[in-house]
Structure formats: C-alpha cells, structure tokens
Amino acid sequence: MAFVTLKDIGSDFHRLERFDGGDFVRWQKKMHFLLVTVKVYYVIVNPRPLKPGENEEKSVAKSRERLRWDQDDEICRGHILNGMSNTLFDAYHTVKTAKELWNQLERRYITEDATSKRFIVSKFFYYKMVDGRSVMEQFNEIKSILDRYSQHKLALDEFIVVTSIVDGRSPLSWKNFRNSLKHRKEDINLDELGTHLRIEVRKEENYKQKEAQSSIKCSLAI
Missing domain, CATH: 1.10.1200 (Non-ribosomal Peptide Synthetase Peptidyl Carrier Protein; Chain A)
Known part of the structure; x- marks a missing residue:
C-alpha cells in the first residue's frame, strides 16, 4: 500500500506549474487535486463554523472546530497564492479567504478561457x-x-x-x-x-x- 508523505505533497506543489493567466481550467484541476490531498479543500465548499453557543461542553468543541477551519483556510489560501505567478500573487494576496479567492479566479479566468477557446479554434483552421x-x-x-x-x-x-x-x-x-x-x-x-x-x-x-x-x-x- 502506498502512503502519501508530507514530502511527496510538498514536491507535488513544487512541480505545479505557476498560474500566469493562461489555461486556467487545467491549473485549477491540478490545484484542486493538491488541496484535496492536503485535506484543506473543504474550506472552499463548507462555510466557516458559527460562533459557539452558551453550552460550555459544546462551546469548547465548536471553538476548536472554528479554529481548525480558520487555520485550514489560511493554509488553503496560501497554497493557491503560492501556485500563482508573482504578478498575480501581488494582485490577489489581499483577498481574505480561500473561497473568495477561488471564486474571484473562476469569475475572471473561466470567462477568459471561453475567449481562449475561440482563439484556439481559429488558430487551427487558419x-x-x-x-x-x-x-x-x-x-x-x-x-x-x-x-x-x-x-x-x-x-x-x-x-x-x-x-x-x-x-x-x-x-x-x-x-x-x-x-x-x-x-x-x-x-x-x-x-x-x-x-x-x-x-x-x-x-x-x-x-x-x-x-x-x-x-x-x-x-x-x-
């Protein structure tokens, strides 16, 4: 049975081609796989846990869950930013959460990929x-x-x-x-x-x- 080590994961991130604005869909798929591998992708699809209530026992568990989510969100956001070119890193590093960063990239670059498709089709036929x-x-x-x-x-x-x-x-x-x-x-x-x-x-x-x-x-x- 093969085990994935932290060294392997770090190597995968190192090999990931830095996103420079082109071929966003391919880069996003690779990034998605790596974020799932390090178990932090969930912060993009799951909302931040609510603040704990008055019940002391549940309050401690909720506080821990919330703290873990915050830590994983920072790790996830950092991995996404580190997978980008220096120019794009400078443009997006102030975005506060991984989900917000992921959504902003999708809104901008999936639209550009659609334009890119038309360019590729024309490039072959001409x-x-x-x-x-x-x-x-x-x-x-x-x-x-x-x-x-x-x-x-x-x-x-x-x-x-x-x-x-x-x-x-x-x-x-x-x-x-x-x-x-x-x-x-x-x-x-x-x-x-x-x-x-x-x-x-x-x-x-x-x-x-x-x-x-x-x-x-x-x-x-x-």
Missing part, C-alpha cells in the same frame, strides 16, 4: 504550413494546438483533422505527397500522418544530399 520551414516543426505546432483542444474539452474528429492537414496545410511543393495520401484506401490517424511526414522528410533530405554530391563530382571532373 494555420498554413509553408515552404522554407521545417515540416516536422510545423506539424508539431499543429499537434500542440490540438493538445489545447483536449485541455478545453473541444472535440474535433481525427479524420477531419488529418484531411485538413493533408489537403490545405502541407506545403505547396509536396503536391505528389498529398496526392498519394488522398488516394489511400485506408484512413490514417494523426500519429500515422506524422510517420509519413518523417519518411517524406528523409526522402527529401536524401535527394538533396545526392544532388549535392553529384554537383561536387561534376565540379571535380571539370
């Missing part, structure tokens, strides 16, 4: 691979954009993605390559497309290398 740049570098840029689709829970059929890249995004000089893929009987996925691209890149590099060697031989013969 992306055009060009000659003169590494094809694999551009392909990896497209994959990076599609990874952000997943982060925002945006669904895009893989067949449409591959067809879109082959038809409208591969370089103009790769006309023969596009035609060969378009006339395949079997559909290919994104990873298989990447494999075909790497093979085509190697073919092109080998061709250029042979051309260069041939040119050298011709010059030496002269």
Whole structure:
C-alpha cells in the first residue's frame, strides 16, 4: 500500500506549474487535486463554523472546530497564492479567504478561457504550413494546438483533422505527397500522418544530399 508523505505533497506543489493567466481550467484541476490531498479543500465548499453557543461542553468543541477551519483556510489560501505567478500573487494576496479567492479566479479566468477557446479554434483552421520551414516543426505546432483542444474539452474528429492537414496545410511543393495520401484506401490517424511526414522528410533530405554530391563530382571532373 502506498502512503502519501508530507514530502511527496510538498514536491507535488513544487512541480505545479505557476498560474500566469493562461489555461486556467487545467491549473485549477491540478490545484484542486493538491488541496484535496492536503485535506484543506473543504474550506472552499463548507462555510466557516458559527460562533459557539452558551453550552460550555459544546462551546469548547465548536471553538476548536472554528479554529481548525480558520487555520485550514489560511493554509488553503496560501497554497493557491503560492501556485500563482508573482504578478498575480501581488494582485490577489489581499483577498481574505480561500473561497473568495477561488471564486474571484473562476469569475475572471473561466470567462477568459471561453475567449481562449475561440482563439484556439481559429488558430487551427487558419494555420498554413509553408515552404522554407521545417515540416516536422510545423506539424508539431499543429499537434500542440490540438493538445489545447483536449485541455478545453473541444472535440474535433481525427479524420477531419488529418484531411485538413493533408489537403490545405502541407506545403505547396509536396503536391505528389498529398496526392498519394488522398488516394489511400485506408484512413490514417494523426500519429500515422506524422510517420509519413518523417519518411517524406528523409526522402527529401536524401535527394538533396545526392544532388549535392553529384554537383561536387561534376565540379571535380571539370
């Protein structure tokens, strides 16, 4: 059985990417998991216990419960703030409770994430691979954009993605390559497309290398 130690928890917080205003939903999920792990997330969803009444026995228990909640709220608020960039820390460190801080971040950045979704959709559909740049570098840029689709829970059929890249995004000089893929009987996925691209890149590099060697031989013969 595996046990989670304070050292492990501290290491997880250290590895958490600091929130700088982008990809809020992903950061929030990671932060939620860590706050649950250290058992302080409850202060965000549960209100602060009421002040104890007159009954002495119940009063002591209520006072302890209230004190524990206050301590956990400060720990929770501190973890959230420490998971933010210095700029955002300075902007939010005066917020008094973890719940208020959590809600303020949600109100602001979930709205911005919605705008970000529209930007990502446009970025893919208007992306055009060009000659003169590494094809694999551009392909990896497209994959990076599609990874952000997943982060925002945006669904895009893989067949449409591959067809879109082959038809409208591969370089103009790769006309023969596009035609060969378009006339395949079997559909290919994104990873298989990447494999075909790497093979085509190697073919092109080998061709250029042979051309260069041939040119050298011709010059030496002269």
